[in-house]
Amino acid sequence: MSDLRSIGVFDSGIGGLTVVKAVRDLLPNEKIFYLGDTARVPYGGKSATTVQRYSVEMTQMLLGEDVKAIVIACNSASAVALPNLEKTLSVPVIGVILPGAKAAIAATRNRRIGVIGTRATIKSGAYERAIHSLDSKIDISARACPLLVPLIEEGWLNDELSDRVITRYLEPMVRERIDTLVLGCTHYPLLADAIARFLKSNVKLVDSAWNCAAAVQDLLNRQSLRAPAESSGGLEVALTDAPDNFLRVAREALQLEIGEVQLREVMHGAPAL
Amino acid sequence: MSDLRSIGVFDSGIGGLTVVKAVRDLLPNEKIFYLGDTARVPYGGKSATTVQRYSVEMTQMLLGEDVKAIVIACNSASAVALPNLEKTLSVPVIGVILPGAKAAIAATRNRRIGVIGTRATIKSGAYERAIHSLDSKIDISARACPLLVPLIEEGWLNDELSDRVITRYLEPMVRERIDTLVLGCTHYPLLADAIARFLKSNVKLVDSAWNCAAAVQDLLNRQSLRAPAESSGGLEVALTDAPDNFLRVAREALQLEIGEVQLREVMHGAPAL
Incomplete structure (x- = not known):
């Protein structure tokens, strides 16, 4: 069994690309759809309630991309939103x-x-x-x-x-x-x-980042969600606000092929958890 | 002529309290309603389009408080959103x-x-x-x-x-x-x-901050919007996310009487400019 759908990864901004880099290195056959909430970055100083709401909105947007699993590549969101997302999402979800x-x-x-x-x-x-x-x-x-x-x-x-x-x-x-x-x-x-x-x-x-990627590999294996060995994998990046200087820093420091960045509006009014 | 309504002040977060402090010192008879968008702070790294949208939402929320004038106590928002707000708002607006x-x-x-x-x-x-x-x-x-x-x-x-x-x-x-x-x-x-x-x-x-307060005084004088000399003034503070450590820093460094902080949800879908 194999599954060609993408892995959805979200983060408050661009920092989660360190997780993407680790997943790309470990699982080169997988397609990744990365969503960075740069319109509201950072989550790190905000309250649990607000971070939970933002996390629900981001995962709903990823489900709209037909992802097979979701990685919360953001410690702040993993810390406060993962337990509820695990209960309510229709695909497996993994935090850092x-x-x-x-x-x-x-x-x-x-x-x-x-x-x-x-x-x-x-x-x-x-x-x-x-x-x-x-x-x-x-x-x-x-x-x-x-x-x-x-x-x-x-x-x-x-x-x-x-x-x-x-x-x-x-x-x-x-x-x-x-x-x-x-x-x-x-x-x-x-x-x-x-x-x-x-x-x-x-x-x-x-x-x-590296340990999260290993957990993703483990999850895909257990649930028979791996992409076929012959598929080429890839990375799509979408942000909720136009990228700034840090995207350049991350691209260079991580040596990551990012391609054209898509701009997405936040979907408000996601269903309450 | 005098006007008892509050002056509305908004900022991306809590930094705008330096402007509030200057206005309180200069115009002690005025009531101030301060709105800090701490759920999306900071604006400083975000695109002009996003900061413009947030600024419209914040000013709409201030108009809901029946303010007589609006101060954009945020350089990022003043820099990119003021020209349009000046054209569209029903009350005078001043930036920094x-x-x-x-x-x-x-x-x-x-x-x-x-x-x-x-x-x-x-x-x-x-x-x-x-x-x-x-x-x-x-x-x-x-x-x-x-x-x-x-x-x-x-x-x-x-x-x-x-x-x-x-x-x-x-x-x-x-x-x-x-x-x-x-x-x-x-x-x-x-x-x-x-x-x-x-x-x-x-x-x-x-x-x-200080120069903005002087401009507010000037505006109120010119448009006969000053509160009566016998009124006692005051400050209400509302934030879009729960306050953190920095509110304590600001309160101490500015010696500002803040009282109880209100929590407000962002009103989305404000009319486009």
């Missing part, structure tokens, strides 16, 4: 939190894990819940890092200023002797080199 | 760009003016147009500074990291020998001390 939590547990030796993300993700406590549901004895040190996304969007990926901001955010975690750090925002893999420079080899980085 | 431009021209001696703001404001070229419409011989050096808003929202107002970011953004302007700098984003007055420390006394700062 649980795959990241599993990978962190597999990586830690001293059972002290750090988690960084946006305000919404950290405030939701979703990583703590996911990690503790698998192993209640792990110490977690979580911190919101709202400066990192704008630094990445400036393209200051290897830059003394970014190094200083990273030091400010991560020094307390190092003092708490974490040995594993979850990059709990899909933008952050673009700063992975700078973060690794600060942490040296003492701390393992868990990239939620 | 023209008052800032006039104040900058009054302040400069060597006719070299710097302008900093969000991506949307700088890309719009609105300050250049406003300044050159008044004096075409002035040299303008403009720069988008997308890190400043998140630094302010972290509350890092007097902080070595903010100083470094300010140096990064402003050093090229100092080399171009500007003698006046327009703070073209309503958040920026909260960093005015740090910016002044870097610029020393060589460069005058033009605070668009």
Whole structure:
């Protein structure tokens, strides 16, 4: 059995392209339809209610594209909207939190894990819940890092200023002797080199993009939803607002073939969950 | 003649409270109804079309509050939406760009003016147009500074990291020998001390909040819209999403009596301009 339909991926903006990159590398035969809500980006500072509403609207738009599965490539949306979407959607849905939590547990030796993300993700406590549901004895040190996304969007990926901001955010975690750090925002893999420079080899980085892609592969296999091995795969990108400078940064940093970007209006008044 | 109705003020988020603070100080008898579009903040990185649509929706919501005049306390929205709103609204409307431009021209001696703001404001070229419409011989050096808003929202107002970011953004302007700098984003007055420390006394700062308040006073006087001298004034604040950390930062830094914050849903499908 195989399934030629696309995988739908949505994110608050363009950061979710790090997940797309990982899925493309791991599953080159799959078609991906990516939807970035750039008209309302970022979700990271907004309330759970608002992020839930936006997530329902985005998944409805993806269902309109006849996707076979949906990936929430946004930690903020995964953190607060996934449980309800899992219950109500007609296709399987996967977030970035649980795959990241599993990978962190597999990586830690001293059972002290750090988690960084946006305000919404950290405030939701979703990583703590996911990690503790698998192993209640792990110490977690979580911190919101709202400066990192704008630094990445400036393209200051290897830059003394970014190094200083990273030091400010991560020094307390190092003092708490974490040995594993979850990059709990899909933008952050673009700063992975700078973060690794600060942490040296003492701390393992868990990239939620890569672990999410592995979970997608797993899901497609289990549910016989893989595209045929001979199909060529591809990527369509749609945004709710015209792309800006960051699309260029992401395209270059990720070496991703994006092609022409479509513009879509947000469908309001999606059915309530 | 006097008019007891409120002045409506809107902004993409909470930064516009710097304008409210200036209006409260200058016009203590006036009632103000403030509407912050925190569900979609920031406008600064979004396209002109999207910011225009959001601005129409916000002004329609303010008209529903029976306001006597509308202040667009957001540089991004003033930059791209004001011309159409001026033509279509039934009450007078005032932005932050023209008052800032006039104040900058009054302040400069060597006719070299710097302008900093969000991506949307700088890309719009609105300050250049406003300044050159008044004096075409002035040299303008403009720069988008997308890190400043998140630094302010972290509350890092007097902080070595903010100083470094300010140096990064402003050093090229100092080399171009500007003698006046327009703070073209309503958040920026909260960093005015740090910016002044870097610029020393060589460069005058033009605070668009204060100049906008003076323009409001002028408008109310001209159109006989002032509240009676015996009325006590006041401030109501409504947001389209639940307030976060930054409301606390703004409240403390501005010493503003805010009271209970109302939550309002965005009215979609406002009439097209």
